Amino acid sequence: MRLELIKRDNPSRALRFLSPLIGLALAVITGALMFAVLGKNPFEALYVYFVEPLTELWSIHELLIKASPLILMGAGLSVCYLSNNWNIGAEGQFIMGALAGSIFPVLFTDMGGPFILPLMMLFAIVGGALWAGIPALLKARFNTNEILVSLMLVYVAELILDYLVRGPWRSPHGMNFPESVRFPSFARLPELMPMDGRANWGFVIAVVVAIGIWVMLSRTLKGFEIRVLGTSPRAGRFAGFDAKKMVYFSFLLAGGCAGLAGIIEVSGAAAQLRPSISPGYGFAAIIVAFLGRLNPLGVIVAGLVLALTYLGGEAAQITLGLSDKVARVFQGSLLLFILACDTLIHYRIRLVRTPRSTGSTADA
Numbered sequence: 001m002r003l004e005l006i007k008r009d010n011p012s013r014a015l016r017f018l019s020p021l022i023g024l025a026l027a028v029i030t031g032a033l034m035f036a037v038l039g040k041n042p043f044e045a046l047y048v049y050f051v052e053p054l055t056e057l058w059s060i061h062e063l064l065i066k067a068s069p070l071i072l073m074g075a076g077l078s079v080c081y082l083s084n085n086w087n088i089g090a091e092g093q094f095i096m097g098a099l100a101g102s103i104f105p106v107l108f109t110d111m112g113g114p115f116i117l118p119l120m121m122l123f124a125i126v127g128g129a130l131w132a133g134i135p136a137l138l139k140a141r142f143n144t145n146e147i148l149v150s151l152m153l154v155y156v157a158e159l160i161l162d163y164l165v166r167g168p169w170r171s172p173h174g175m176n177f178p179e180s181v182r183f184p185s186f187a188r189l190p191e192l193m194p195m196d197g198r199a200n201w202g203f204v205i206a207v208v209v210a211i212g213i214w215v216m217l218s219r220t221l222k223g224f225e226i227r228v229l230g231t232s233p234r235a236g237r238f239a240g241f242d243a244k245k246m247v248y249f250s251f252l253l254a255g256g257c258a259g260l261a262g263i264i265e266v267s268g269a270a271a272q273l274r275p276s277i278s279p280g281y282g283f284a285a286i287i288v289a290f291l292g293r294l295n296p297l298g299v300i301v302a303g304l305v306l307a308l309t310y311l312g313g314e315a316a317q318i319t320l321g322l323s324d325k326v327a328r329v330f331q332g333s334l335l336l337f338i339l340a341c342d343t344l345i346h347y348r349i350r351l352v353r354t355p356r357s358t359g360s361t362a363d364a
Contacts, residue, residue: 061197091282097259100127128259
């Protein structure tokens, strides 16, 4: 006995549009059941998780801070996934971008001026793109599995970060704590509204980049090439598109976005390097990309939703005494339900029975 997926002839357009909302609703229901199992009032817990973080101005600022890297990386990953290149290593590219961009405030402390911050961002983009270029090169030249390579490089990047902040880049004035020197004011992103909260111009940069990628995907020949190669590589070859060049393009673009997100994170709210500079933004960005339907405009909304789950998880820890793993469970269930909804909208399940003597099939 086995299950087969049979492609539907005419998938519902309405359901395709509603799929992210259905997945979100199912994830919320699952969250309510999880809270009940943990002995908490589901309605109170959901209020704390989704509404309470939006009731104060300072928490809105925190929401924008957390949404910025998710939007940037989600928009870049959308290009990868639309072109059928599976970059799972945005977390590592985020870290390497942060490291590359931090060279100036950490190693060249005597340098100053308004040109430092743009240079930091440029170095971060290059650093993230070069790290993403490793799985791209291996796939294009040797046909290696980009999922495994990009994922394993995440752990390499984490070890490099840990080594630097505990060793050569550790601040001599940090009381022996594993952290770099604090970035000077000229190496930090300015705040949007300094009197009201910590949100900085990183959110504006993220939105502008996402809109730029949307314009590229929807209004240019390169966007058409991405979609054709992602949907039908054979048709792309007939049209004269180069699949190997697309591997490089999509990975370098996604890596550059992740690297930019990294330097925005460390030059904004954090203002220094630590052994851990991300609570898993690179992996959550995968959920953001799919929740946004691989559309950069949808990614902006999805990034805000996922950022809310981080804030809600922190509020649940303080108010309800729940573990920080609750946010991870919710994010994982959200991705599961979105992918399940998309699959069942486009395919139907057929149960195939294979007895010893004769075989029979039945649709489910």
